[in-house]
Amino acid sequence: MTREQLIGTIGKNGRRLNMMGSDLANFDFSGLDLTKADFRFSNLDKANFRGAILRGADLSFSNLTGASFADADLYEANLNFCSLEDVDLNGANVEGATFNFAGRSKYRNPATESRPEPITLTTVLQKSGWGTLIGIFLGAVLVYGSSAIIYFTNLIITAKDPILAGLYRFLIIQNITNGALVFLLTWALSGWLTHQFPAIWQRHLVISFVVLVSIFAINTSLYLVLLKPYIDELAKRPGIIGETAPWYIYMLGDLLITNIFLYVLQQGRQLTRKLSEQEFQLLNMEKLKTRAELDALQAKINPHFLYNALNSIASLVHDDPDKAEEMTLLLSKLFRYSTGRDGELFSTLADELEMVRTYLQVEQVRFGNRLSFSVEVSDPALNDLKLPQFLLQPIVENAIKHGIAKLADAGRIDVRIYEKNGELNLCVHDNGPAFPDDMDGGYGLRSIQDKLKLLYGNDARVELQNWPLKQVLLSILMTKIRSSQTYLTPEA
Numbered sequence: 001m002t003r004e005q006l007i008g009t010i011g012k013n014g015r016r017l018n019m020m021g022s023d024l025a026n027f028d029f030s031g032l033d034l035t036k037a038d039f040r041f042s043n044l045d046k047a048n049f050r051g052a053i054l055r056g057a058d059l060s061f062s063n064l065t066g067a068s069f070a071d072a073d074l075y076e077a078n079l080n081f082c083s084l085e086d087v088d089l090n091g092a093n094v095e096g097a098t099f100n101f102a103g104r105s106k107y108r109n110p111a112t113e114s115r116p117e118p119i120t121l122t123t124v125l126q127k128s129g130w131g132t133l134i135g136i137f138l139g140a141v142l143v144y145g146s147s148a149i150i151y152f153t154n155l156i157i158t159a160k161d162p163i164l165a166g167l168y169r170f171l172i173i174q175n176i177t178n179g180a181l182v183f184l185l186t187w188a189l190s191g192w193l194t195h196q197f198p199a200i201w202q203r204h205l206v207i208s209f210v211v212l213v214s215i216f217a218i219n220t221s222l223y224l225v226l227l228k229p230y231i232d233e234l235a236k237r238p239g240i241i242g243e244t245a246p247w248y249i250y251m252l253g254d255l256l257i258t259n260i261f262l263y264v265l266q267q268g269r270q271l272t273r274k275l276s277e278q279e280f281q282l283l284n285m286e287k288l289k290t291r292a293e294l295d296a297l298q299a300k301i302n303p304h305f306l307y308n309a310l311n312s313i314a315s316l317v318h319d320d321p322d323k324a325e326e327m328t329l330l331l332s333k334l335f336r337y338s339t340g341r342d343g344e345l346f347s348t349l350a351d352e353l354e355m356v357r358t359y360l361q362v363e364q365v366r367f368g369n370r371l372s373f374s375v376e377v378s379d380p381a382l383n384d385l386k387l388p389q390f391l392l393q394p395i396v397e398n399a400i401k402h403g404i405a406k407l408a409d410a411g412r413i414d415v416r417i418y419e420k421n422g423e424l425n426l427c428v429h430d431n432g433p434a435f436p437d438d439m440d441g442g443y444g445l446r447s448i449q450d451k452l453k454l455l456y457g458n459d460a461r462v463e464l465q466n467w468p469l470k471q472v473l474l475s476i477l478m479t480k481i482r483s484s485q486t487y488l489t490p491e492a
Contacts, residue, residue, distance in 0.1 A: 053198070073198055095194060141257075148175075166230045174222055178215055178254055185211055186261040193262070204259050211258045212251065312366040327365045334358045349417065350383035356392050356415060363400055371404055371411050378418035385424065385481055388451055395428045395472050398445065403432020403470075422478050429471040435464045448474070456480045 017037035025045040029052050036056040044059070046066040055075045059082055068088040076096035084099070152168045159165040186207060193203040309331055316324035337355045353375050360373045377383060396413065404411035414429045445462065452460040452474070459477035 055198070075194065075198075093198075163230050163233050167227070167234070170222070170227045170230065173226065174219060177218060177222065179257070181214055181218060182211055182254055182258045183261055185214060186258055187265060190262060190265045204262060207258055207262050208255050211255060215251065215254055308366060309362055316365075323365060327362060330358055330362045330365070334362060345388060346386040347389045348383060349377070349385045349387055352387055352389065352392055353377070353383075353415070353417070355390075356396055359393055359396060360413065363404075367404065367411070369410065370407070371400075371413070373413040373415070375415045376417070378416075382417055382419060382424065387476075387481065388455060391448060391451070391474070392426060392428065394445065394448060395474075398472075399428055399430040399432065403430035406432055419478065423475045424478055424481060426474040426476075427471050429469050432470070434466045434470055445472070452476070 017034055019042055020038050021041045022039075023043045024039075024047055025043050026047065027044070028048045030048050030050040031052060033053045034049075034057055035053055037054065037058070039057065039059045039062050042059075042062045044062050044064050044067050047064070048068050049072045050068050050070045051072060052069075053073045054069075054077050055073055056077065057074070058078045060078045060080045061082065063083045064079070064087055065083050065085045066087070069092045070088050071091040073093045074097045075093055077094075078098055080098055080100040082099075149172065152172050155168045156165050156172070159168065189207060189210065193206060197203045197206065309327065313324050313327050313331070316327065334355065337351075337358070357375055360371075360375075364371050364373070392415065396415065399413050404413065412431050414427075416425075416427045416429070418425050418427075449462050452462065456476055457480075459480040461475050463473040463475070465471050465473060
């Protein structure tokens with residue numbers, strides 16, 4: 001696709017470009033309006049987005065190595081799980097953008113080859129020159145304002161003339177009201193202004209107009225309600241009120257404070273949403289550490305189980321060849337599941353239960369009539385939930401080893417899955433001997449506890465119960481299941 005064809009496509013789609021899974025390496029997107037474009041899973045190696053508008057665009061899981069976003073507008077763009085190695089973000093607006101697990105990026109600066117410090121009120125005040133002058137100005141305004149409040153408050157307290165005391169009261173109420181109004185309007189409209197107006201000068205112009213109209217309306221109301229009776233009385237006393245500055249001079253002060261508030265609020269929002277290079281590295285290191293720990297805890301088929309299964313197959317080869325063939329196929333299916341993970345940590349509940357059924361079928365061949373089992377799911381919709389692999393198999397294996405194997409007569413294992421009180425409950429019941437009071441569960445159960453702790457924190461628990469039934473119960477918060485499975489998805 002050429003740049004001209006792309007521009008035509010943007011026009012036809014009403015600026016909602018869909019390029020998901022495309023190979024766009026070295027493509028020139030400079031200056032284009034790509035608002036809400038979909039670039040998921042695309043190869044954008046060394047693509048040029050200089051000056052482009054990517055507000056709300058989705059670039060998740062894309063390869064952006066060497067791409068340039070200099071002076072681009074990435075407001076609320078999604079760059080999760082991207083490769084940002086050697087990306088140029090010089091001058092880009094990344095306010096509201098997300099960079100979870102996006103690798104390393106850097107700002108290129110030809111002079112220093114280091115990332116420039118973001119311009120905020122804090123960094124400005126720390127610099128000499130203009131920073132010093134701005135600090136002096138803000139200090140003077142704050143001290144002068146507090147002194148004025150003290151001065152007029154003292155006049156109200158000491159004034160013997162009730163008319164003058166009322167005038168001073170009005171001045172304090174007016175200034176406090178104007179100050180609160182300026183801040184509240186700026187704070188309430190800051191996010192909306194950023195979303196609606198890409199240009200900074202447009203935001204300052206709009207907020208100035210809104211504040212001007214609001215203050216004029218509020219001051220007019222205050223004048224009519226509080227001040228007019230005092231002014232009418234003072235008008236009868238020539239010389240009491242001296243000359244004062246025109247009203248628009250006072251309004252300019254309010255507008256100056258308004259624009260300072262807007263600047264500080266927007267810089268604060270942008271600063272909190274930017275991830276530094278160190279934060280990128282820490283996020284990826286934490287992710288890799290968690291994956292390594294989970295891999296180390298990933299359950300493996302017990303070698304004793306394999307030994308017993310192969311012995312059973314050997315004994316069946318001559319006595320019951322069909323049964324030996326069935327067990328061999330089941331064993332093959334079981335090991336295909338356990339070795340074909342390809343780095344995946346999660347599987348659907350349906351797949352996990354199929355693995356448990358296969359395991360129990362193998363053991364049923366070995367134990368014969370001494371073992372029966374059932375696997376039930378209360379709601380078929382639960383089968384689509386993603387859970388850590390090998391979550392149930394070690395528990396079922398323990399039920400065989402410490403329960404059924406110790407029974408002389410028929411043993412039974414029941415696996416039940418159900419949702420209750422916002423939790424997913426995975427229950428493994430057997431009719432073997434009760435759990436001893438000091439039982440710690442062994443390595444298999446401890447590995448499951450550690451795995452749940454890593455993935456779900458305090459939102460999952462493991463319980464060993466002897467009453468009313470002997471069972472192992474895993475409970476996981478449903479909301480946590482739905483939100484956590486994306487955290488450790490392998491990157492392309």
